[in-house]
Amino acid sequence: MGDDAIIRVRGLKNCFGEQIVHDNLDLDVRRGEILGVVGGSGTGKSVLMRSIIGLQTPAEGSVEVFGENMIGRDEHEAQRVRQRWGVLFQNGALFSTLTVAENVEVPIRQYYPNIDQTLLDEIAAYKVAMSGLSAEAGPKYPSELSGGMRKRAGLARALALDPQLLFLDEPTAGLDPIGAAAFDDLIHALKGTMRLTVFLITHDLDTLHAICDRVAVLADRQVIAVGTIPELLALDHPWIQEYFNGPRGRAAADTVARAQAQAEEGKPGMTH
Amino acid sequence: MNAPADFSLDGGTLRFTGAMTLSSIHDLPARLEAIDEQPAKIDLSGVDRIDTVGAWLIHRIVREGDVPVEGADEDAAELLAKVAAADQPLKIRPDPQPGFVRVLQETGDATYAAARSLIGLLGFFGATVIGFWGVIRHPRRFRGNAVAHQFEVVGVKALAIIGLMSFLIGIVIAQQGAVQLRQFGAEVFAINLIGRITLRELGVLMTAIMVAGRSGSAFAAQLGSMKLAEEVDAMRTIGVSPMEALVVPRVLASVLMMPLLGFYAAIIAMLGGGIFCWIDLDIPPITFVQRVREVVPITDLWVGLIKAPVFGLLIGISGCFQGMQVEGNAEEVGLRTTASVVQAIFLVIVLDAVFAVFFSSIGWI
Secondary structure (H helix, E strand, C coil): CHHHEEEEEEEEEEEECCEEEEEEEEEEEECCCEEEEEECCCCCHHHHHHHHHCCCCCCEEEEEECCEECCCCCHHHHHHHHCCEEEECCCCCCCCCCCHHHHHHHHHHHHCCCCCHHHHHHHHHHHHHHCCCCHHHCCCCHHHCCHHHHHHHHHHHHCCCCCCEEEEECCCCCCCHHHHHHHHHHHHHHHHHHCCEEEEECCCHHHHHHHCCEEEEEECCEEEEEECHHHHHCCCCHHHHHHHHCHHHHHHHHHHHHHHHHHHHHCCCCCC | CCCCCEEEEECCEEEEEEEECCCCCCCHHHHHHHCCCCCCEEEEEEEEEECHHHHHHHHHHHHHHCCCEECCCHHHHHHHHHHHHCCCCCCCCCCCCCHHHHHHHHHHHHHHHHHHHHHHHHHHHHHHHHHHHHHHHCHHHCCHHHHHHHHHHHHHHHHHHHHHHHHHHHHHHHHHHHHHHHCCCCHHHHHHHHHHHHHHHHHHHHHHHHHHHHHHHHHHHHHHHHHHCCHHHHHHHHCCCHHHHHHHHHHHHHHHHHHHHHHHHHHHHHHHHHHHHHHHCCCCHHHHHHHHHHHCCHHHHHHHHHHHHHHHHHHHHHHHHHHHCCCCCHHHHHHHHHHHHHHHHHHHHHHHHHHHHHHHHCCCC
């Protein structure tokens, strides 16, 4: 692996009072992959993400992002690393007093105050379009948007600085299946064009099958397994078996298999 | 690690070099703007890295004169295609209006909002009365625990701050009164001043302002955040009336607590005034009490006690009303909380003036 790991978490321990959420947790996220993070409710998926992005100071352990230690870092230096990543929070976390386009401009304004206003507006415009929002959404306030639009606007803001690393906290939760599939496609396409590495927390089995290169399973305060879905299926852990082989897991796997079969029929000669 | 973005223009070929990324473009956009010559083609072979912002800058030139791009590697070509596909005119914020029209519109909106708020308050008062009536008809729906809790929050927990405030106000009235009256050698009339003004006016009025700031705002914020979290809707769905479960206990608490707090405030203010008289004017407490009994008519107490529950009703209703009006986002909770305090204090003062005229005209002077 070596330099390949963009995020490296070692011996992470997080606790809230008496309750220990993580204990001696290790995790690597490789350059250019979409890593799905799954786990039952309360296993600390969001806490793990917050520890990596510096919103939660862990009790023990080290977190390295882009090869730089992130814990106990001077705020000024941490900002330099911070502008290389984007975060999409679960409910979008858009600034409610700003319009969608202004929300996208906030990170750019923060780090590049000298940028010319016309260019800034143009950048906001194409970012909004790239996130799959129509032009009418630009001057709207977050309270006027639907849940799916809010997530797309949040994604546009997360992508504002052309980050290399993207954190997504349950991006498809609360979306209808069509909207969720479109969002998956969008992330996959953006990952391709913008050379993104994606850390993706999800409960959505379809998302896991459709876009994740590897999946990390959180249970018993640790990452108990990391690998592709077939690799995970080969493991004999009751939670993993139930998760992927439960009725929902099977349905999602079937859908993907069918889609692949159709793709092969349509284009003979393609192996994937 | 990357060379900053740069360009050169020779023989109609615009050649970009370095990293065309947001972090390394610096003043490149401005310098690009400054060229007046239309390039015949663009060469990207010298570019090390490119991101969407770099691609956008190139797309701007391409868009203007349909300039061909050469030497773009696979990434750059894909990015160029992506930004071109995402090129759309977009408004950043809603269109601003001309100043004069905006002033007119805002005045109109404010007037309309004020009128609607008053009408809404009247409607809400009606709904509260119906809520009370429902509780009276079905006493089993009366929420004893919630009411007791509100008594504690509105009444008991306010004792310390209202006591401190009243004590200091009593001292201030005594001191200011004594300074003025001393000029006529009539310091002793400071006692009339303290006794009458605290029981009749200030005790209740200051308490009303404090309760509006402490509890009226809390009502608005609590109900507002419950409204945002759809708790109120959930109650309705289950069949619990929010008026009975949320509004009645709060309004009842403020109506019943206000007279008690107002009376308590008046007594503490007199205590403060009395202590000042004892220390500064050498009037012993026993004389102070005797004098108060002589000069303060019992009607002053009635005036205070009649006004207090009415003020409590106003505070409770405007707090709950504003809370129930919250819609949309968290910012609204703050606005409505402010509105509830302003509305409550305004109405309390207006009604206080009405009461003053009324009590004078029935001879309770």
